[in-house]
Amino acid sequence: MAEAVFHPPRRKRRVFESYEAPFPVDVGGKDFRICQAEIINNNVIVRNPEDIEQLYNKGYFGKGILSRSRPVFSISDPLLMAKWKGVNTSMPIITSQKYQRRVQWAKSVLQEQGLDDCSVTKILDNYTKPQGLPFSRGNGAEQTEDSCSRVGPNTENTELCQKSSGHEDPEGQNGGSEKEGDAAMDPGSGSKDQEQGDSREMAEGSCHREPAVHCGCEVKQSPEQRAWEGMDSRECAPEYVLVQEEEEGSSCPEDDSAHAQGNPVKKEVLVCRKNPFRIFEYLQLSLEEAFFLVYALGCLSIYYGEEPLSIVKLWEVFSEVKPDFKTTYMAYHYFRGKGWVPKVGLKYGTDLLLYRKGPPFYHASYSVIAELVDDNFEGSLRRPLSWMSLSGLNRTTTNASKELMLCYLIRPSDMTAEEMSTPECMKRIKVQELIVTRWVSSRERSEQDEF
Numbered sequence: 001m002a003e004a005v006f007h008p009p010r011r012k013r014r015v016f017e018s019y020e021a022p023f024p025v026d027v028g029g030k031d032f033r034i035c036q037a038e039i040i041n042n043n044v045i046v047r048n049p050e051d052i053e054q055l056y057n058k059g060y061f062g063k064g065i066l067s068r069s070r071p072v073f074s075i076s077d078p079l080l081m082a083k084w085k086g087v088n089t090s091m092p093i094i095t096s097q098k099y100q101r102r103v104q105w106a107k108s109v110l111q112e113q114g115l116d117d118c119s120v121t122k123i124l125d126n127y128t129k130p131q132g133l134p135f136s137r138g139n140g141a142e143q144t145e146d147s148c149s150r151v152g153p154n155t156e157n158t159e160l161c162q163k164s165s166g167h168e169d170p171e172g173q174n175g176g177s178e179k180e181g182d183a184a185m186d187p188g189s190g191s192k193d194q195e196q197g198d199s200r201e202m203a204e205g206s207c208h209r210e211p212a213v214h215c216g217c218e219v220k221q222s223p224e225q226r227a228w229e230g231m232d233s234r235e236c237a238p239e240y241v242l243v244q245e246e247e248e249g250s251s252c253p254e255d256d257s258a259h260a261q262g263n264p265v266k267k268e269v270l271v272c273r274k275n276p277f278r279i280f281e282y283l284q285l286s287l288e289e290a291f292f293l294v295y296a297l298g299c300l301s302i303y304y305g306e307e308p309l310s311i312v313k314l315w316e317v318f319s320e321v322k323p324d325f326k327t328t329y330m331a332y333h334y335f336r337g338k339g340w341v342p343k344v345g346l347k348y349g350t351d352l353l354l355y356r357k358g359p360p361f362y363h364a365s366y367s368v369i370a371e372l373v374d375d376n377f378e379g380s381l382r383r384p385l386s387w388m389s390l391s392g393l394n395r396t397t398t399n400a401s402k403e404l405m406l407c408y409l410i411r412p413s414d415m416t417a418e419e420m421s422t423p424e425c426m427k428r429i430k431v432q433e434l435i436v437t438r439w440v441s442s443r444e445r446s447e448q449d450e451f
Contacts, residue, residue: 009356010363017360024058025299038303042321044290046283055283060341060358062285069359073281080244093242103128106276124276131240131272239278242270286344287318287325288332295423296333315423324382331370331407334431348400349393366405367397375413394436404436
């Protein structure tokens with residue numbers, strides 16, 4: 001057997017962030033934080049923004065459900081942000097078409113709850129009316145003024161052209177606090193005594209089938225659950241957006257001369273409105289990542305409903321959800337302990353990809369296939385490889401400038417199924433790594449001729 005030749009990890013040319021820590025735990029134990037997650041449709045989801053930042057920034061655990069890696073999803077249009085860069089605001093800027101699409105989504109959700117078209121139209125018209133420009137607090141939960149505001153396209157000295165609203169929003173006068181309906185969006189909360197019956201029907205609806213989408217209904221939750229989900233920080237206030245719209249003429253006094261000359265001009269303005277269909281991005285952990293945070297680091301608590309699950313219960317549940325979970329987790333645990341950052345290797349047809357420090361800094365060095373075998377390297381292999389499939393897999397990995405690694409998890413022959421039912425079995429597991437390389441006879445002969 002030839003001796004393996006190790007190649008150093010390839011650092012990425014452009015790195016846009018600094019390395020914080022390998023794990024989301026404090027070495028001194030002073031600022032130890034236990035993050036919380038929940039199991040939804042066999043997936044482990046983290047909702048709290050502080051927990052998301054902690055887990056991803058320190059160890060690069062999980063990925064955003066709407067992003068490729070880091071959860072940075074935003075509805076704001078990058079082209080519009082560049083166009084209106086003179087507007088000093090932290091609110092998203094979107095097109096009118098994108099806003100109307102969200103209105104249609106909210107309309108569909110309300111119709112599914114049994115509301116008639118007249119009530120749906122009335123609710124959405126009241127909820128999506130122009131709002132006053134909020135006093136910025138930095139996270140989208142702002143307090144509005146009493147007049148609707150429109151922002152002109154002057155980037156040097158942005159002008160605010162305000163119109164007095166015929167019916168003011170009592171929600172803006174009360175600091176934007178909402179007690180009826182969901183915090184993310186409540187189409188019935190625009191007025192105190194309007195559509196209370198519809199809001200009650202929405203609260204009793206069952207539109208929370210998807211955890212990432214909040215559509216105006218209230219879900220009965222315990223105070224503990226609402227606290228750890230971060231409802232107070234992100235979901236207890238409506239999201240305000242700036243919508244780019246076109247209007248004829250202008251509502252500002254300095255533009256009255258244009259109307260006097262009989263030349264109405266369509267101008268683009270930004271109108272502040274509530275987002276009727278808010279989508280949150282959460283952090284999704286793989287089963288291996290979630291169990292490592294619970295078992296190895298003790299910095300994560302996973303709930304199913306309102307009940308936290310024990311380590312043994314998680315081992316059992318994850319093994320049912322993913323039959324080969326024990327094998328893949330043992331490999332994940334081993335490489336994490338070695339300082340690598342393992343990620344899912346599905347893109348290259350393997351179990352894991354190994355990164356040094358994390359994906360933002362280095363390209364993946366190894367593409368790993370994990371197999372659980374006995375002392376004689378025998379057992380029911382998860383993926384029996386033929387020479388053709390192994391050659392194809394190796395070529396796919398090599399073309400991506402990675403190396404194919406076979407990770408054999410060797411368990412003692414006397415290990416019983418009862419021992420495998422708990423994670424303590426890993427104490428008796430041995431690991432052997434094999435790096436697969438393609439031997440080319442002509443290249444080998446030419447190298448020998450040189451000597």
